Amino acid sequence: NPLLPTLTEEYYKLVQRNGVTPSHARRVVRAGATVLASLLLRRGDADAMICGAVGRYHTQLRHVSQVVGKEGGVRGFATVSGLILPSGPLFMADTHVTYDPDPEQLAEITLLAAEEIRRFGIEPKVALLSHSSFGSSNQSSAQKMRSVLEALSDWAPDLEVEGEMQADAAISPFIREEVFPNSRLTGTANLLVMPTLDAANIALTLLRSITKSVAIGPILLGAAKPVHIVTPSATVRSLLNMSAIAINL
Numbered sequence: 001n002p003l004l005p006t007l008t009e010e011y012y013k014l015v016q017r018n019g020v021t022p023s024h025a026r027r028v029v030r031a032g033a034t035v036l037a038s039l040l041l042r043r044g045d046a047d048a049m050i051c052g053a054v055g056r057y058h059t060q061l062r063h064v065s066q067v068v069g070k071e072g073g074v075r076g077f078a079t080v081s082g083l084i085l086p087s088g089p090l091f092m093a094d095t096h097v098t099y100d101p102d103p104e105q106l107a108e109i110t111l112l113a114a115e116e117i118r119r120f121g122i123e124p125k126v127a128l129l130s131h132s133s134f135g136s137s138n139q140s141s142a143q144k145m146r147s148v149l150e151a152l153s154d155w156a157p158d159l160e161v162e163g164e165m166q167a168d169a170a171i172s173p174f175i176r177e178e179v180f181p182n183s184r185l186t187g188t189a190n191l192l193v194m195p196t197l198d199a200a201n202i203a204l205t206l207l208r209s210i211t212k213s214v215a216i217g218p219i220l221l222g223a224a225k226p227v228h229i230v231t232p233s234a235t236v237r238s239l240l241n242m243s244a245i246a247i248n249l
Contacts (some may be wrong), residue, residue: 081217127170128163
């Protein structure tokens with residue numbers, strides 16, 4: 001490929017500060033499909049990129065981070081994943097990237113996920129989940145979700161969001177009205193923001209297995225270019241769906 005020397009040089013310039021040698025950079029570009037695709041995307045030779053069907057998620061994310069980079073002003077990457085349930089679409093964040101985000105990270109993740117949901121023509125209704133509801137616990141995880149709400153109230157006062165709350169209160173407006181009748185969240189939440197990656201990923205995979213619903217994602221948030229990292233369990237249908245998302249539906 002006549003582009004390989006140029007791509008190798010570009011990759012080396014990006015990663016040499018990490019101690020990567022020219023020979024190692026050459027091997028990575030020649031053998032690494034994700035790195036090669038990321039370089040083509042960075043150059044504008046590709047419009048979007050899907051990777052991750054082979055390999056570990058965070059290995060793929062490291063390559064994307066090094067080459068494609070983050071969108072301006074974004075602190076970090078995150079993911080939102082969705083399920084198409086009989087009652088309608090339900091999205092969850094962060095299912096794959098940030099293990100234990102702090103309140104500001106979670107607030108940013110919420111805003112990025114809400115923006116992504118709007119691309120589907122859906123107005124986000126956000127529930128900040130915890131083991132407690134509306135101040136019933138002072139454990140650190142519950143306090144974290146209350147801090148997220150405070151940040152979002154300042155950053156996005158028009159966003160329909162409430163918390164902290166248990167999952168049943170997020171799904172059932174009747175339960176929520178009984179516990180907290182003055183909630184800013186109306187109806188059923190369609191975006192569940194979890195306190196940790198463990199909570200989000202467990203909830204997603206458990207619901208997907210029980211309901212046999214169509215899964216969307218993981219959708220990568222915060223990248224400078226349209227790129228998404230699927231998991232090795234992705235089906236052909238999943239790849240088709242993610243390709244459609246990557247090219248703006």
